[in-house]
Amino acid sequence: MAPADPRETREARLEIEEFHADYCWTLDCGDVERWPEYFADDAVYRITARENADAGLPVGLVYADSKAMIRDRAFAIKHTQMYAPRTMQHLVTNVRVLQVKGDEIKAQSNYLLLQTLVDGPTTIQQSGRYYDTFVRKGGRLLLKERQCIYDTVLIANDLVLPV
Amino acid sequence: MFSVNTVIHQPGSFAKEQLDDSFDYKWPEGGLQVIPDWVYTSNALYQREIERIFHGRSWNFVALEAEIPQPGDYLRSYVGPTPVVVARDTDGSIHVFENRCAHRGAEFCRVRRGNTKEFVCPYHQWSYDLKGNLQGVPFKRGVKGEGGGMPKDFRNEDHGLLKLNVTTLHGVVFASFSKEVEPIADYLGPEILKDFEVVFKGRKLKILGYYRNELPGNWKLYHENLKDPYHATLLHSFLVTFGLMVAGSKNGMIADAKGRHGTLASAKPDNVAEAVGAVKGEMRAYREDFKLADGRFLQYVREFDSPWSVTMQTIWPNLIVQRELNTLGIRHIVPNGPHSQIMLWTMFGYETDDAEMERHRLRQGNLMGPSGFLGLEDNEAIKFVQEGLRRSPSDKGIVKLGGDRVGSTNSVIDEAAIRGMYQYYRKEMGL
Numbered sequence: 001m002a003p004a005d006p007r008e009t010r011e012a013r014l015e016i017e018e019f020h021a022d023y024c025w026t027l028d029c030g031d032v033e034r035w036p037e038y039f040a041d042d043a044v045y046r047i048t049a050r051e052n053a054d055a056g057l058p059v060g061l062v063y064a065d066s067k068a069m070i071r072d073r074a075f076a077i078k079h080t081q082m083y084a085p086r087t088m089q090h091l092v093t094n095v096r097v098l099q100v101k102g103d104e105i106k107a108q109s110n111y112l113l114l115q116t117l118v119d120g121p122t123t124i125q126q127s128g129r130y131y132d133t134f135v136r137k138g139g140r141l142l143l144k145e146r147q148c149i150y151d152t153v154l155i156a157n158d159l160v161l162p163v
Numbered sequence: 164m165f166s167v168n169t170v171i172h173q174p175g176s177f178a179k180e181q182l183d184d185s186f187d188y189k190w191p192e193g194g195l196q197v198i199p200d201w202v203y204t205s206n207a208l209y210q211r212e213i214e215r216i217f218h219g220r221s222w223n224f225v226a227l228e229a230e231i232p233q234p235g236d237y238l239r240s241y242v243g244p245t246p247v248v249v250a251r252d253t254d255g256s257i258h259v260f261e262n263r264c265a266h267r268g269a270e271f272c273r274v275r276r277g278n279t280k281e282f283v284c285p286y287h288q289w290s291y292d293l294k295g296n297l298q299g300v301p302f303k304r305g306v307k308g309e310g311g312g313m314p315k316d317f318r319n320e321d322h323g324l325l326k327l328n329v330t331t332l333h334g335v336v337f338a339s340f341s342k343e344v345e346p347i348a349d350y351l352g353p354e355i356l357k358d359f360e361v362v363f364k365g366r367k368l369k370i371l372g373y374y375r376n377e378l379p380g381n382w383k384l385y386h387e388n389l390k391d392p393y394h395a396t397l398l399h400s401f402l403v404t405f406g407l408m409v410a411g412s413k414n415g416m417i418a419d420a421k422g423r424h425g426t427l428a429s430a431k432p433d434n435v436a437e438a439v440g441a442v443k444g445e446m447r448a449y450r451e452d453f454k455l456a457d458g459r460f461l462q463y464v465r466e467f468d469s470p471w472s473v474t475m476q477t478i479w480p481n482l483i484v485q486r487e488l489n490t491l492g493i494r495h496i497v498p499n500g501p502h503s504q505i506m507l508w509t510m511f512g513y514e515t516d517d518a519e520m521e522r523h524r525l526r527q528g529n530l531m532g533p534s535g536f537l538g539l540e541d542n543e544a545i546k547f548v549q550e551g552l553r554r555s556p557s558d559k560g561i562v563k564l565g566g567d568r569v570g571s572t573n574s575v576i577d578e579a580a581i582r583g584m585y586q587y588y589r590k591e592m593g594l
Contacts, residue, residue: 047534051275052372059372059510061534063525068457073529076536080400080450083543119171154505155376157546158539 009097012105016095016134019141020109024090027162033078035162036071040135040142043067047148047163050128061159073162083160089114090163092130103136104144111148113163115156126150126163172554174379174502180204180553188594195582196563200552202585203381208592209501215591216480217243217498220344222330222337224482224495225249225259227509229334229368230276235293238276241497241505242338243481247327248272248282249336252293257331259338260295260324295324333363335493351478352419354571358426358474361467362486367514371525374508376533380545381552382480382498383588385506388541389477390425390584392416392575393564398544400448401536405461406435407488408473410442410575415471418570422583423479429575431463431472431488460526463488479587487537489520490527502549508532 019038026034039045046060064070091112099106108131115125128150134141148163174180182188182205191197202208217223225240226249237250239262246262264271264284271284281298282291290299297319305312327338330347337347348356378385388394395408402408413430432438443449455461463472466489476484483494491512497505510532512524531538552560562585565577569586572579588594 049373049375055372057370057372058521058525059374059528060525061374061532063528065522065526066457068455069460069526069529071456072460075453075456076401080404080448080453081536082398082400082448082540084547121170153375155374155533157376157378158533158542160534160539160543 004097004100008100012097012100012107013095015141016097016105016107016109016132017092019134020092020095024092028087028089030087032074032162035074036067038143039067039070039146040137040144041067043070043143044145044147045070045143046146047150047159049153050149050151051153053147053149061155062162077161081160083158085118086160087116088125088161105132105134105141107132107134111163123156124152125156125159126152128152128163174500174553175206177204177553179556179558180206180501183207190589190594191559193559193561195567195569195586197559197561198581198585199559200557202588202594203383203549203552204501206501209498211592212498213243218245218340219591220339220341221480222339222344222347222350223480224335224478224493225338226257226336227334227368227370227493227511228257228331228336229370229511230509231257233278235278235280236276237272237279237282237293239272239274241495241507242327242340244498246270247338248295248324249338250282250293250295256294257329257336258294259327259329259336260291261327263324264289265297265322265324266300291324295326296320297323333360333365334368335363351424352421354417355419355424355426355476355478358417358428358469358471358476358486359478359484361469361474362484362491368511369514369516369521371510371512371521371528373510374532376506376508376542377499378504378506378542378545379502380504380549381501382496382504383584384545384548385483385494385496385504385541386425386477386479386584387581388545389427389475389483390416390418390580391578392427392429393578394544395427395429396442396575397446397448398540399537400450400453401530403439403443403446403448404450404453405455406432406439407461408575409435409438410445412438413470414573414575416572416575416577416580418580418583422570422580422587425477425580425584427473427475427477428471429473430470459523460529461488462523464520464523479584485531487530488527489524490530491524492528492531502553506533 045064047062048060094110097107113126116122131147133145135144184207223242231251234253248262262270262272266289269286332347396410408429412432415428417426474486481496485492492510495507562578562581565579568579569583
């Protein structure tokens with residue numbers, strides 16, 4: 001493989017950082033019904049523990065292999081699921097562009113997901129890493145695949161909102 | 164963090180959590196139809212549960228054989244809150260022993276699962292074979308000219324790891340601290356064995372992966388939740404809206420003769436709209452406007468010879484067997500003090516699944532687990548119950564649906580299986 005063009009990589013990284021900022025803003029504002037808009041139609045979205053990823057086990061805490069499934073989850077979270085009110089903050093750092101190939105970019109980024117419940121302290125809900133594949137559609141990036149691989153193996157009760 | 168996510172009134176800081184053995188644990192008036200809060204909050208009773216139930220005459224789930232298929236395969240597991248190692252020996256036999264070196268007590272096995280020829284405690288390098296027998300002690304005879312070493316009468320045979328009684332049934336591995344516990348099939352009883360066999364008998368499992376979570380609620384609440392079909396038809400919008408379990412349809416709450424195990428069973432109605440329409444006025448969780456954008460998710464492939472599309476089995480004291488349409492798994496309950504439990508989920512399919520069936524199971528897995536549409540609602544509800552019990556001076560709950568009836572029922576508007584469980588529990592606990 002030809003060595004990556006540093007300027008192209010840097011531009012892609014900036015673009016991805018903007019994407020992360022918008023994606024997290026949408027989720028952290030509680031606007032979960034707009035969350036599916038960040039995905040391509042045939043997108044794959046999975047949240048799974050590192051122990052599964054390392055062992056090649058396919059299970060997902062959340063497992064969606066279409067944008068329609070992502071939309072169903074967004075609707076359920078917003079309108080039908082029973083859970084205690086909470087706010088989330090996503091912090092995304094260490095964006096590394098792995099490959100730029102035409103309109104497709106592969107990248108990885110670290111994330112920290114903070115959760116605050118009613119009358120509770122703010123806690124680290126997850127520490128993990130995004131493994132992303134982006135595609136460019138109509139001038140903007142969309143996720144073709146997002147694997148959220150978390151280290152926080154013992155989940156504090158549940159994970160309700162998207163990562 | 165975790166169970167102390169609650170800052171106001173931390174676990175253990177209230178009088179009814181500090182009752183010791185000198186407290187008069189007298190069941191309140193009302194008999195089977197009431198449950199005193201102290202069964203969920205007292206640390207002294209929790210200690211008694213470990214001794215009499217988890218370490219007593221019970222079979223505890225520890226592993227699936229599919230997780231340790233090869234000689235030398237092992238994994239860390241738990242019997243009650245006690246760490247154990249499950250290992251397959253070179254002769255194919257399965258052994259369960261304490262994860263605690265016989266020398267100074269170090270929890271020697273730190274890896275979640277793996278393959279080995281022997282276990283070596285990292286502290287002083289005592290080594291054990293796959294059956295838990297002590298193999299080697301460095302400098303056993305001391306150093307020449309300096310003495311030291313073990314006394315002459317030290318025999319390795321006397322210093323192996325503490326070994327548990329082990330049994331397997333259709334690829335499921337159970338262990339017990341007791342040598343007197345009955346054979347596993349008798350332990351389950353014919354009522355429970357039947358649906359257990361639907362999932363496991365004659366089928367080779369394929370492990371799809373794991374979830375783990377801490378649930379800040381007493382371990383018994385998880386059993387009760389699955390012996391409580393009433394909640395299923397009210398709390399879970401997915402069950403209600405999509406007709407997966409509807410009051411008035413064909414349902415069953417099956418208990419064994421002793422009342423300790425249970426199977427919550429339901430058959431998806433042929434005509435969902437009609438079944439739901441008949442009772443939707445009672446169910447606030449029903450959402451007429453909720454139509455799935457991706458309908459594949461809830462398809463049911465009829466793969467079992469069973470009248471039930473769903474069987475959720477509670478096997479006393481630490482196992483849940485989940486067959487919810489085509490999503491299959493077990494939940495291993497690790498009690499973690501009166502206010503908390505660790506739940507270890509293992510999701511699986513069968514070796515005979517083709518790629519599409521496996522994907523279908525993975526998609527449907529969104530129903531269960533700590534982010535599942537059903538799973539997360541259960542975890543939230545159980546947390547709410549524990550906080551209510553713990554933080555208020557009121558001291559009991561009621562289970563009056565169905566009166567004093569105990570055991571199996573056809574109606575889902577009944578708490579007979581919860582009453583049956585407590586009837587058994589009180590006998591075991593001397594309450």
